[in-house]
Amino acid sequence: MAKKFSIIVLVVLMLTLFGSAQAITWGALDGTAHPYVVGILFQRPDGLYSCTGTLLTPYVVITAGHCTEEVGQVNLATWVRNAPDLDAVYAAERPAYPVGAAGRTQYLNAKWTIGQAVPHPQYDDYNQFPYTYDVGVILLQTPIVLSEYGQMPTLRQFDFLDKQRGSNNGDRVFTSVGYGRQEIVPVSSEALRNDWVRMVATSSLINTRSANTGGVSFMYSENPGGGNGTGGTCFGDSGGPQFYKNTRTLASVTSFGITAQCNGNGYSYRTDIAETQGFVMPYLTWHP
Numbered sequence: 001m002a003k004k005f006s007i008i009v010l011v012v013l014m015l016t017l018f019g020s021a022q023a024i025t026w027g028a029l030d031g032t033a034h035p036y037v038v039g040i041l042f043q044r045p046d047g048l049y050s051c052t053g054t055l056l057t058p059y060v061v062i063t064a065g066h067c068t069e070e071v072g073q074v075n076l077a078t079w080v081r082n083a084p085d086l087d088a089v090y091a092a093e094r095p096a097y098p099v100g101a102a103g104r105t106q107y108l109n110a111k112w113t114i115g116q117a118v119p120h121p122q123y124d125d126y127n128q129f130p131y132t133y134d135v136g137v138i139l140l141q142t143p144i145v146l147s148e149y150g151q152m153p154t155l156r157q158f159d160f161l162d163k164q165r166g167s168n169n170g171d172r173v174f175t176s177v178g179y180g181r182q183e184i185v186p187v188s189s190e191a192l193r194n195d196w197v198r199m200v201a202t203s204s205l206i207n208t209r210s211a212n213t214g215g216v217s218f219m220y221s222e223n224p225g226g227g228n229g230t231g232g233t234c235f236g237d238s239g240g241p242q243f244y245k246n247t248r249t250l251a252s253v254t255s256f257g258i259t260a261q262c263n264g265n266g267y268s269y270r271t272d273i274a275e276t277q278g279f280v281m282p283y284l285t286w287h288p
Contacts, residue, residue, distance in 0.1 A: 030177060030200040031084055036149045036248070037177040037198060037241060038082040040067060040138065041108065042075040042117060048104075050196070052178040052240030053080065054150040054250055058143030059287045061115065062150070062280060063239030064253050064269065065123035068136030074119065077105070078138055079112035082146075086179065086196040114141045120279050126256070130214030134255040134269045135276050136239075137283050150241060151248045152280060153272040158218075158244070158251055162208045172205040173245055174220065178254065180237030203242060206265065216275065217267045218242070218252045242268050 030037070036055040040063060041048060053063035061080055068075055083089045089111075097107040108114075115138035122133040161172060177200050207219035220242065242252045252268035270276060 028200055029084075030198040033200060034177045034198065034243075035082055035084075035146055038080045038144070039086045039179045039196065039198070040239065041079045041081075041112070042067065043077040044070060044073065044075065050179065051238045052180065052254070053138060054241045054253075055082070055144055055146065056150055056152060056250075056280075057284055057286075058145050058149075059140045060283050061138040061140065062152075062241075062250065062253060062271070063136055063138060064255055065119045065132070065134040065136045066125070066255075067239040068117035068138070069119035069123060071125060075117040077108075078115045078117045079108045080115050080138060080140060080144070081112045082144055084198045086198075090196075113144055115139055116141075118283075120275070122275070130212055131216055131275075132255060132269060133275060134217075135253055135271070135279065137280060139283070139286055139288075141288055143287075148248065150243070150250045152277070152284070153244070153249050153251060155272060155274065155277055157249075157272040158208075158270070159272075161205060170245075174203050174205055174242040174251060175244075175246060176201045176203045176220070176237070176240065176242050176254070178237030178240030180240070180254075203266075212267060216273055217255060217269050220266045220268060 038053050038055060038061060040051040040053050040061070042051070043049075049067075051063055051067035053061040053067070055061055068078075081089065093111050094104075094107055097103040097110075117136060117138050119136040120133040122128070123136065124133070126132050126134070177198065179196055179198055203220040205218055206221050207213060209215050210219065213219055237254045240254045241250045242254070243249060244251045250271050252270050255267050255269045257266050271280070
């Protein structure tokens, strides 16, 4: 995408039967701490891709717009799963199905939750940058029933952060969760080398208004944490949440980065702005 700089969209292309997936975010193993954060697989004409999302209700997942549509083409198919370790799930379940694309689709339809991707109506592949409208929802055919779900913020809930400065302020600490890539940088634990595992990291908000944010995105630090719980987002984390502090309140969804090494700054689309709220809120009562 031709911009003033190189935008790195944080999706993962699943080049084979998931074997090439790189899916661990910097931070620490999440386990069952955030069961409402889900892994997403979606089919496009050129292959199968991976993202992250957040269940807002049993039937509705919020994610990034670029995880639902590309060049005007909505996903050909979309599936969701909320297991902490999707690698282990795949290894246990996939051998029971035929090899090849048809068998893979049969497996996903049988074991994952089928969804319909819906991009924001103004999402246009970042062509209105920085006003990206990079948000979408996935509507599930069958419910994923949990005891609690992610929560949308109130309108303009985080405007107060515009007047605050400094990444060490306690109000500027957010919790990032995702199934994204870890191994761009060394990690301290062999357990963190697994692919496609839900991870959690503490991220620092460092900018709310700049040429790259446009006031509609947040800029977070992506300093690698080496497995100690701090860090940022990387490939495969697209659409994943930044929760305010340690709450279930979703402040933004992971959108893009600037460097291919995931060691610069990460940008996430705000969920408290009118553009997001007007699109997402009507879906919160949706069910098939």
